[in-house]
Amino acid sequence: MDTFRKYINPGAGEDANQPDWGISILNVGHYIHPAGKIYPDAVHPDEYFFDYAKGRVLSEYQLVYIASGTGIFEAEFIGQVNVQPGTIFFLYPGIWHRFKPDEENGWSEYWVGFGGSYANHLMKQDCFSPEHPLIYMGFNAEFINIFIQLIDTIKFDGMGSNQLAGCLTIQLLGLVYASALLKLQSSSRKSQIINNIKYSIHENLNSDISPEKLAEKHNVSYAWFRKSFKEITGQSPGQYQLNLKIQKAAKMLLETDLGICDIAYQNGFESEYYFSRLFKSKMNLSPSRYRKEFLSRKE
Missing domain, CATH: 2.60.120.280 (Regulatory protein AraC)
Known part of the structure; x- marks a missing residue:
């Protein structure tokens, strides 16, 4: 023209x-x-x-x-x-x-x-x-x-x-x-689906449900789910799930007398060693050190 x-x-x-x-x-x-x-x-x-x-x-x-x-x-x-x-x-x-x-x-x-x-x-x-x-x-x-x-x-x-x-x-x-x-409607629909999946993650935190299974459960492709989840939360589904598990484990370390091995398995980690390594990478302290420092501050 x-x-x-x-x-x-x-x-x-x-x-x-x-x-x-x-x-x-x-x-x-x-x-x-x-x-x-x-x-x-x-x-x-x-x-x-x-x-x-x-x-x-x-x-x-x-x-x-x-x-x-x-x-x-x-x-x-x-x-x-x-x-x-x-x-x-x-x-x-x-x-x-x-x-x-x-x-x-x-x-x-x-x-x-x-x-x-x-x-x-x-x-x-x-x-x-x-x-x-x-x-x-x-x-x-x-x-x-x-x-x-x-x-x-x-x-x-x-x-x-x-x-x-x-x-x-x-x-x-x-x-x-x-x-x-x-x-706007598309964005709202996307947020609704991701919020539903976040709820499923919380509900299944003790299990080892994979992001692929979560996507399948909510009738969306894994590629769409991963991209949309990170867009809305700023984290990948796997990292979001891991951070929730670490937060829950940290709470259990402070509020229960359970051993580290039991806490690891109750939160879906495959071994105490794997749990301890991930916990330290996120919290900058090993599980035992984290518990000990909290107890020492209480005394």
Whole structure:
């Protein structure tokens, strides 16, 4: 698609006598910024041009979709974030921001600037927030086709074009909202499965149930389970299970008179030697030393 951009004076021209639908399109465009060039290019009007070192503040909403290339984004409430192809970021009225493509890659961007009373209502929905301005859409053919229709509508500037462009922008926001909700539901579902598996680990702590068996029991693949578990807990399933066993064994050393061998077997360790070695690696003391130091502090 060819480069296009247009900045609009709302209420001017043929749309001056058209009804106000609560969303006004202020600018729209598609631009391919080549690698090795300074960003943004000098064609921006003064109120939109910015020096990256200083950033800028707008008085409108903007939806920016990066179709290809990579770069960085930063705003008032978040630090610098890497931008990948398929990323959408929102710019909010009165919120400082700055962004640019990587010099070695450049990027292709679509954007629409908008405002109005209904726009304010839409941008107060749960998934739209200045604190979380980035949403990963990925490649979405319907989304890009609507953006192309939006650009064509503004380009050919017929009767009611701004109202039609407003409807298309609402469709874009609806797709973004649906995408964000699906990702949230997927994330919630993932957390629910992992929490169920964590409960199973606690319930079977004395046994030697393997992570593979846990995955099978909960109808997920081991590869998905291992990746998702580490993503949510920060530990592999095996390490999580081992840490729980060591914590329980440490409690038994302090609260019971059981021998180290008995404690090892009750916690599913195959031998006293294996248990002692793992215990020392986690607690920096052997089991016997750990018990002795605690008892000496009590006296």
